[in-house]
Amino acid sequence: MSSQFEIRELTFAYPGAERPQLDRVSLSIEPGSYTVLCGRSGSGKTTLLRHLKTVLTPYGKRSGEILLDGVPLGEVSQWEQAEKVGYVMQNPDDQIVTDKVWHELAFGLESLGCDQTVMRSRVAEMACYFGIQDWFHREVAILSGGQKQLLNLASIMAMHPKVLILDEPTSQLDPIAASDFLNTVRKINLELGTTVIITEHRLEDIFPYADRAVVLEQGRIVADGAPRAIGQQLWNQRSEMFAAMPTPVRVFYGAGGEGESPLTVREGRKWLSRAFPRGAALRELPEAPRPRPEGKPALEARELWLRYERESPDVLRGVSIQVFPGTLHAIVGGNGAGKSTALKAFAGLRKPYRGKVTVLGKPLDKYKPGELYHGGIAMLPQDPRGLFSYTTLAQELEEMTRDQDQIRETAKLCHVEELLGSHPQDLSGGEQQRAALAKVLLTEPKVLLLDEPTKGIDSFFKERLAGILETLKQRGIAIVLVSHDVEFCARYADFVSMFFDGQILTTESPRRFFGGNSFYTTAANRMSRHVFSMAVTGEDVIELYQRNQEETHEA
Numbered sequence: 001m002s003s004q005f006e007i008r009e010l011t012f013a014y015p016g017a018e019r020p021q022l023d024r025v026s027l028s029i030e031p032g033s034y035t036v037l038c039g040r041s042g043s044g045k046t047t048l049l050r051h052l053k054t055v056l057t058p059y060g061k062r063s064g065e066i067l068l069d070g071v072p073l074g075e076v077s078q079w080e081q082a083e084k085v086g087y088v089m090q091n092p093d094d095q096i097v098t099d100k101v102w103h104e105l106a107f108g109l110e111s112l113g114c115d116q117t118v119m120r121s122r123v124a125e126m127a128c129y130f131g132i133q134d135w136f137h138r139e140v141a142i143l144s145g146g147q148k149q150l151l152n153l154a155s156i157m158a159m160h161p162k163v164l165i166l167d168e169p170t171s172q173l174d175p176i177a178a179s180d181f182l183n184t185v186r187k188i189n190l191e192l193g194t195t196v197i198i199t200e201h202r203l204e205d206i207f208p209y210a211d212r213a214v215v216l217e218q219g220r221i222v223a224d225g226a227p228r229a230i231g232q233q234l235w236n237q238r239s240e241m242f243a244a245m246p247t248p249v250r251v252f253y254g255a256g257g258e259g260e261s262p263l264t265v266r267e268g269r270k271w272l273s274r275a276f277p278r279g280a281a282l283r284e285l286p287e288a289p290r291p292r293p294e295g296k297p298a299l300e301a302r303e304l305w306l307r308y309e310r311e312s313p314d315v316l317r318g319v320s321i322q323v324f325p326g327t328l329h330a331i332v333g334g335n336g337a338g339k340s341t342a343l344k345a346f347a348g349l350r351k352p353y354r355g356k357v358t359v360l361g362k363p364l365d366k367y368k369p370g371e372l373y374h375g376g377i378a379m380l381p382q383d384p385r386g387l388f389s390y391t392t393l394a395q396e397l398e399e400m401t402r403d404q405d406q407i408r409e410t411a412k413l414c415h416v417e418e419l420l421g422s423h424p425q426d427l428s429g430g431e432q433q434r435a436a437l438a439k440v441l442l443t444e445p446k447v448l449l450l451d452e453p454t455k456g457i458d459s460f461f462k463e464r465l466a467g468i469l470e471t472l473k474q475r476g477i478a479i480v481l482v483s484h485d486v487e488f489c490a491r492y493a494d495f496v497s498m499f500f501d502g503q504i505l506t507t508e509s510p511r512r513f514f515g516g517n518s519f520y521t522t523a524a525n526r527m528s529r530h531v532f533s534m535a536v537t538g539e540d541v542i543e544l545y546q547r548n549q550e551e552t553h554e555a
Contacts, residue, residue, distance in 0.1 A: 002069075002070060003028040003029060003030060003067070003070075004029050004030065004031045004068070004069060004162065004163060004195055005027070005028070005029040005052060005066065005067070005068060005163070005197075006028050006029075006065075006066070006067040006070075007025055007026055007027040007028070007029075007048075007051075007064070007065075007066050008026055008064055008065040008066070008067075009024050009025075009026055009063070009064040009065070010022050010024070010025045010026070010048070010051065010062070010063075010064035010065070010066065011023055011024055011025075011062065011063045011064055012047060012051065012058075012060055012061070012062045012063075012064075013060050013061045013062075014058065014059075014060045014422075014423075014426050015059065015060055015061075015426075016421065016422075016423075017060075017422070017426075019218070019219070020219055021044045021047045021060075021219050022044045022047055022048055022051075022219045023044075023218070023219040023220045024064070024220070025044075025048060025064070025216075025219070025220070025221060026221070027214065027221065027224075029163075029195060029197060030195075031162070031193075031195055032189070032193045032194075032195055033195055033196070033211045033212060034186070034189045034195075034196045034198075034209065034210045034211045034212070035196065035197050035198070035210065035211065035212045035213075035214060036198050036199070036200060036203070036206055036207060036210040036212070036213050036214070036227070037049070037197070037198070037199040037214050037216060038199075038203070038213055038214070038215045038216070038230075038241065038244060039199075039215055039216035039217060039241070039458070040217065040240075040241070040244075040430075040458045040460050040461075041428050041429065041430025041431060041457050041458045041460070041461050042427075042428045042430065042431050043216040043217055043218060043219065044216050044218075044219040045167075045199040045216055046167050046168075046199065046428060046429070047219075048216070049087075049165050049167050049197065049199060050167075051066060052066065052068075052073070052085065052087075052163075052165055052197070053081055053085055053087055053165070054073060054074060054076075054078070054081065055078060055081070056087065058426075068081070068084065068085070069084075079112065082108070082111065082112060082159070083112060083159055083160075083161065084161055084162045084163060085161055085162070085163045085165065086156035086157065086159065086161035086163065086164045086165065087156070087165045087166075087167070088149070088152050088153055088156060088164070088165070088166040088167065088169045089152075089167055089169075090167055090168040090169070090171050090172070090429060091171075091172060091383065092145060092148035092149040092151070092152050092172065093148065095152050096140055096148060096151070096152065098140065099139060099140055099141070100137065100138070100139060100140065101132065101135055101136055101137065101138050101139075101140060101143070101151060102123065102127075102136050102137060104140060104151055104155050105123045105126055105127065105132070105151070105154060105155050105158055106119055106123050106158075107155060108155055108156065108158060108159045109122060109123070109158055109159060112159060122158045122160075123158060125158075126154040126155075126157055126158045127154070129154070129157075130150055130153065130154040130157075130184065131150075132150070132151065132154055135147065144177070144335040144336040145172040145173055145177070145335045145336075146173050146177030146178075146180070146181065146335050149169055149170070149172065149173060149181060150181060150184070153169075153181070153184065153185070157188065157192075157194075161194065162194065162195060163194070163195045163196075163197065164185070164188065164189075164194050164195065164196050164197070165197045165198075166185065166196070166197070166198040166199070166200070167198075167199050168199055168200060168201065168429065169181060169182075169185075169198070169200070170182060170200065170202055171201075171429070171455040172335075172382070172452075172455065173335060173484065175484055175486055175520065176334065176519065176520075177334070177335055178202060178205065178484070179205050182200075182202075182205040182206055183205070185198070185206075186206070186209050198210075201244070201457065201458055201459070203244060203245065203246050204246045204247060204265075204523050207227045207245070207246050207249075207263060208227065208246070208263040208264045208267075210227050211226070212224070212225065212226065212227075213225065213226070213227045213230040215230065215234070215241055217241065222239075222241075223239075223241075227263060228260070228261060228263055231245050231246075231249040231253070231261050231263070232253075232261060235249075235253045240460060243459045243460065243463070244458060244459040244460075246263060246264075246523065247265075247268070247487075247522070247523035247524050247527065247538050248261070248262040248263060248264060248265060248267060248268035248271075248523070248527055249261050249262070249263065250538050251268065251524065251527070251538045251541045251542055251545075252268070252271065254538065254539075254542045255541070255542045255545040255546060256546070256549075257271065257275075265523055265526050265527045268523075268527035268528075269527055269528075269530060272527070272528055272530070272531045272545075273530070273531070275545065275549075276531050276548065279531065280531050280532060280544065280548045281548055281551050282544060282547050282548050282551065283531075283532050283533045283544075284532065284533040284534050284535075284544075285534070285535070285540060285543060285544060287509065287511050287512075287534075295324070295325065296361055297322040297323055297324050297358070297478075298323055298324060298325045298359070298360060298446055298447050298477075298478035299321070299322070299323040299346060299357075299358070299359055299377070299447045299478055299480065300321070300322050300323075300357070300358045301319055301320055301321050301342075301345070301346060301355065301356070301357050301358075302320050302355055302356045302357075302358075303318050303319070303320055303354065303355040303356075304316045304318070304319040304320070304342070304345055304352040304354070304355035304356075304357065305317060305318060305352055305353055305354040305355055306341060306345055306350060306351075306352040306353065307353070314502055315338045315341045315502055316338055316341060316342060316345060316352060316355075316502050316503070317338075317501065317502035317503045318355075318502075318503050319338075319342050319345070319355070319502070319503055319504055320504065321480075321497065321504055321507075323447070323478045323479075323480055324478060325446070325476045325477070325478050326473045326474070326475075326476050326477070326478070327473065327478060327479070327494045327495065328469055328473060328479045328481060328492060328493050328494050328495075329478075329479065329480050329481065329493065329494065329495045329496075329497065330481045330482075330483055330489040330493035330495070330496045330497070330510075331480065331481070331482045331483075331496075331497045331499050331504070332482075332483060332484070332486060332489060332496060332497070332498060332499065332520065333498060333499030333500055334500070337499045337500055337501065337502070338499060338502045338503075339451075339482040339499045340382065340451050340482060342482075342499070343379060343449045343451050343480065343482055344379075345357060346359075346377070346447075346449060346480065347377055347378075347379045347449055348364045348367075348372055348377070349379070359372065359376055359377050359447055360376060360446055360447070373443060374443055374444070375443070375444050375445070375446065376445060376446060376447065377445055377446070377447040377448075377449065378440045378441070378443045378445035378447070378448055378449065379440070379448075379449040379450075379451070380433075380436055380437055380440050380448075380449070380450045380451060380453055381451050382451045382452045382455065384432045384433055384435070384436030384437075385424075385425065385432060387436045387439055387440075388424035388425065388432075388435075388436075390424070391423055392420065392421055392422065392423060392424075393416060393419050393420050393421070393422055393423075393424055393427075393435050393438075394407075394420040394421065396424060396435065396439055397410070397411065397420075397438060397439055397442060399439075400439055400442035400443060401442050406442065407442070410438045410441050410442055411438055413438070413441070413468055413471065414434045414435070414437050414438040414441070414468060415434055415461070415464055416431070416434050416435050416438050419431060419434075419435060429455070429457065430457035430458060430461050433453060433454075433455075433457055433461075434457075434461065434465075437453065437465075437468070441472075445477065446476070446477060446478065447477070447478045447479075447480070448472065448477055448478070448479045448480070449480050449482075450479065450480065450481045450482065450483075451482050452482060452483055452484065452485075453465060453481065453483070454483060454485040454488050455484075455485075462485075462488055466488070466491070466492045469481075469492065470492075481493065486514065486520065486521065486522050487522050487523070487524075487537075489510060489514075490510045490511075490514045490522050490524075490525075490536045490537055491510070491537050491539075493510050494509075494510075495507055495508070495509065495510075496508060496509070496510050496513040496514070498513070498520075510536060511534050511536055511540075512534070514536040515529075515533070515534035515535070515536050521536065522536050522537065524536060524537050524538045524540060524541050527541070528540075528541045528544075532544045
C-alpha cells in the first residue's frame, strides 16, 4: 500500500534558534491509519504537523521532502490540499471564521466552490452525524468550548478530507467533553476510513485505540510502534516519556506487574481483579492531613452574582469561597459553568452586581488604581498569547521589572532560561504557558489565579509546574487553580471545589472529592475502585497493590 504522507529527512529550524526544531524526521503515514504523536512540550510535534499543510508551514530554514499521495507537497495546489487534508487546531476560536453555526459548516464547501445542492446535503449530513442539529441556527459566540471544537471538526469533515490532522484538540475541553470529542474522532477513523494524525497530551482516551505511536524528543523520532509495545519499550529504557503513558500502563509497570500491560481502564480493572480474586486486605491508605488554614483568608468571595448584560441570565449565582495563604485550591466543573468568569470577578476584571470580594483583608473597591496588581493579585489567563507584545521573552520580562537578578531567578523558577532570546509566538503551547507564568510572577503577587495552566503541556512540565506551585505555597502565596485536568488536581491540590450552574457546590480534599465521584474522577480511581477505596492517583494504586502483595507473601 502506498503511503498517504511520506516525510523524508525533514529538518527545520526557527529563525535565530540554536538547534533545529525537527532533526532528520522520516515517517510514512498509511491510508486509514490512526497515528498519535507523543512527546514533551517543545519536542516538535506541532511544528511537524504544521509542515503537512503549506498554508500553515512556519517560517524558517528547512530541508528534506514531504510527499502527499506521491507528489511533493509544494506542488499540490492549495485547493487540493484543502480538500484532502483537514486540520483541527488547539484553540477552536483560532479557526472559526463566521458568526452562525450553519454558515461555519458551509464555509469550507463554499471556499471549494461546491455546488449548492451538494453543499446543503453535506451540511445536513454533518449536522446529523455530529449531533449539531439542536444548535444549528445558533450564534457561534454563545457556544461552549466543546461545541466550538465539534463544530470545527464537522466543518472540516463536510469537505470529506482523506486525512484529518488534530493538534491538541481537547486542550480547551473538560474531561467529559474531551472524551466525547476523541470518541468521535475514533468513530471517523473506524467508520469513514479517514486517516488520523493526532498530537494529544491526554493519552488515556486515544493511546489504546491508535494503530501506532510515534515518540518525538528534541525534534527526533526516538520510538515508533504499536502503543502497547511503546509502553514497554519506554519502561525498559527508563525513558522520561514513560511518565506520559496512560495510567493503566504506569500503574502496571510501577507496581511490578507481570505479563502484558493493560492499556485501558477496563483492562486495568481485569488485571487488578486477577491479582486480588478475593479482594484486597488493605483497601484504603490513610489520608494525609489537610493543611490547616492559619489567620485570615488571602482571598474571600461572598455571594457573588454576575451577568454580562442586564437582560441576560446570571453567570455567577451566589459564588462563595475562602482561599488561605500557602494553599492550592482547585476549582473543577464543565465548560460554560462560570469558572473563568469567577476568576475574573476575584481579580477585579468583572464586577458583580451583588456580593463582595476581599483580597488580603481589603475589599476590591478600596484598592487604588493599579495597587491591586502589584504585590496583591495576579491572573494567568487561559490563552497566554494575549500577554505577549515584544519580539523576545527577555523583553517581555523586562517590561515587568528592570531587576535582572529577579528576572533570572523567576526565569529559572519557571524553566525558561534557555528561551529568553526566543520570540514568544514561536514557542510551543507549553513553553508559552511557562513564559507567561514567569511574567505574571514578576508582579510578586500574594494571590495567584491560574486559568487552565496545564492545558497543552506535557506530564514533565506538569511536575515542574507542581514544583513551582509548591515553592510559591511555601512563600505563603494563595493559589486558585481552575482546571479540567482532574489528574493534576487529584495529585497536587490541597482543596477541590465543584463548580456547577454558576456556583460552588462542594469543597473537599482531593481524595474525598475524586474518590466519591463516578464520572468526574481520575483514571486510577475508575480502574481500582472495585478493589481499593479512595485511590485517586496512580501512586495510590501502586502503593496499595504493593502493600497487599507484601502481606500476601508474608502470610
